[in-house]
Amino acid sequence: MANKIDVKELLEAGVHFGHMTRKWNPNMAPYIYMERNGIHIINLYKTAAKIEEASVAMQKIAASGRKILFVATKKQAKDIVAEKAAACNMPYITERWPGGMLTNFVTIRKAVKKMATIDKMKKDGTFMTLSKKERLQVDRLRAKLEKNLGSISDMSRLPAALFVVDIMAEHIAIKEAQKLNIPVFAMVDTNSDPRDVEYVIPANDDASKSIDKILTLVTDAVKDGLANRTSDKDGDDTHETVVAQEDTTTVVEAVAEAPVADSVEAPEVEVAPEEAKTEE
Numbered sequence: 155m156a157n158k159i160d161v162k163e164l165l166e167a168g169v170h171f172g173h174m175t176r177k178w179n180p181n182m183a184p185y186i187y188m189e190r191n192g193i194h195i196i197n198l199y200k201t202a203a204k205i206e207e208a209s210v211a212m213q214k215i216a217a218s219g220r221k222i223l224f225v226a227t228k229k230q231a232k233d234i235v236a237e238k239a240a241a242c243n244m245p246y247i248t249e250r251w252p253g254g255m256l257t258n259f260v261t262i263r264k265a266v267k268k269m270a271t272i273d274k275m276k277k278d279g280t281f282m283t284l285s286k287k288e289r290l291q292v293d294r295l296r297a298k299l300e301k302n303l304g305s306i307s308d309m310s311r312l313p314a315a316l317f318v319v320d321i322m323a324e325h326i327a328i329k330e331a332q333k334l335n336i337p338v339f340a341m342v343d344t345n346s347d348p349r350d351v352e353y354v355i356p357a358n359d360d361a362s363k364s365i366d367k368i369l370t371l372v373t374d375a376v377k378d379g380l381a382n383r384t385s386d387k388d389g390d391d392t393h394e395t396v397v398a399q400e401d402t403t404t405v406v407e408a409v410a411e412a413p414v415a416d417s418v419e420a421p422e423v424e425v426a427p428e429e430a431k432t433e434e
Contacts, residue, residue: 158371159202159205159206159371161198161199161202163367164198164201164202164367165198167361167363167364167366167367168358168361168363168364169196169198169201169357169358169364169367169368170187170195170196170198170201170358171193171195171196171358171361171364172186172193172194172195172196172343172344172345172358173193173194173343173344173345174192174193174194175189175192175193175194176192177344177345178194178344178345179344179345179346179347179348181347181348181349182194182342182343182344182345182346182347182348182356184200185197185200185201185342185344185348185354185356186344194344196344196356196357196358197356200356201355201356201357204353204354204355204356205355205368205371205372207353208339208353208355208372208375209371209372209374209375210375211315211337211339211353212315212317212339212372212375212376212379213375213376213378213379213382214379215314215315215376215379216242216244216375216376216377216378216379216380216383217379217380217382217383218314218383219383220313220314220315221244221245221309221311221313221314222244222313222314222315222316222317222339222376223244223245223246223247223306223309223313223315223316223317224238224239224244224245224246224247224316224317224318225246225247225248225251225316225317225318225319225324225327226246226247226248226318226319226320226324226365227247227248227249227250227251227323227324228319228320228323230360230361230362230365231248231319231320231359231362231365232248232249233248234362234365234366234369235248235319235365235369236248236305238366238369238370238373239305239373240305241373241377242373242376242377242380243380244373244376245305245306245308245309245313246305246306247305247306247327248305249301249302250302251324251326251327252302252303253326254330255327255330256312256313256327256330256331256333256334256336257330257333257334259311259312262303262306263310265299265303266299266303266306266307268295268299269296269299269300269303269304269307270307272292272295272296273296275292312334312336313336314336314337315336315337315338315339316328316331316336316337316338316339316340317338317339317340317372318338318339318340318341318351319340319341319359319365319369320340320341320343320346320359320360321338321340321342321346321347321350321351322345322346328340328350328351332350337352337353338350338351338352338353339351339352339353339355339372340353340354340355341355341357341358341359341364341365341368342354342355342356342357342359343356343357343358343359343360344356346359355368355372
């Protein structure tokens with residue numbers, strides 16, 4: 155996977171731009187290369203290593219048949235995440251995070267089932283027996299459920315992991331995952347605390363080009379995992395038995411073999427000058 159990650163491409167996508175130095179979180183120090191014009195510059199060699207680490211783990215999860223829930227509600231990320239997650243058949247949340255999405259998953263599933271019930275009513279004609287006012291109310295409910303939960307309609311159990319863009323914006327999702335020991339993969343900018351995340355990808359989480367680049371790399375790994383699973387299913391009975399065993403693997407076991415990249419040295423390279431992120 156490492157040879158597929160081009161540091162120059164990360165640079166061109168602006169992945170290296172952190173926040174203003176006065177906004178930094180000291181816990182991000184290991185991932186910062188330098189300071190330029192009051193802006194922290196992220197060490198892209200460490201970013202590349204962390205992308206590889208996350209990609210290996212996410213590929214294993216996908217190959218085991220489990221789901222990774224992608225979360226991004228900020229304007230510049232939501233459309234990208236929706237497109238990339240849908241392309242690899244993974245659930246995603248890009249509207250407001252529903253409180254209890256993970257910690258009260260049974261209730262969330264009931265809400266999702268309401269959509270299926272309404273759809274069934276429309277197919278069997280029951281819907282037309284309702285009054286005009288009732289039909290309008292049901293349609294509004296269906297539209298609201300679709301907007302907030304439609305993208306997780308096929309998620310029948312808790313996800314094996316979360317992938318988050320901007321852990322400060324999605325702090326509620328992070329806390330719910332922590333309560334349930336669900337590992338979190340995330341793009342973490344220089345103003346955030348990486349200690350809340352199991353798989354840190356130090357990166358600019360504000361620029362759409364940066365978000366698109368990181369999401370492309372990790373979802374490609376997910377697709378590889380799904381392809382491996384399909385290949386195993388198409389094999390002999392022995393291969394099918396292995397896949398069945400993988401389905402019962404715990405989340406911790408599914409990601410335990412991923413390489414750790416904390417020991418990567420800072421690069422001795424000049425970062426190309428470019429206009430930094432403006433203060434929000």
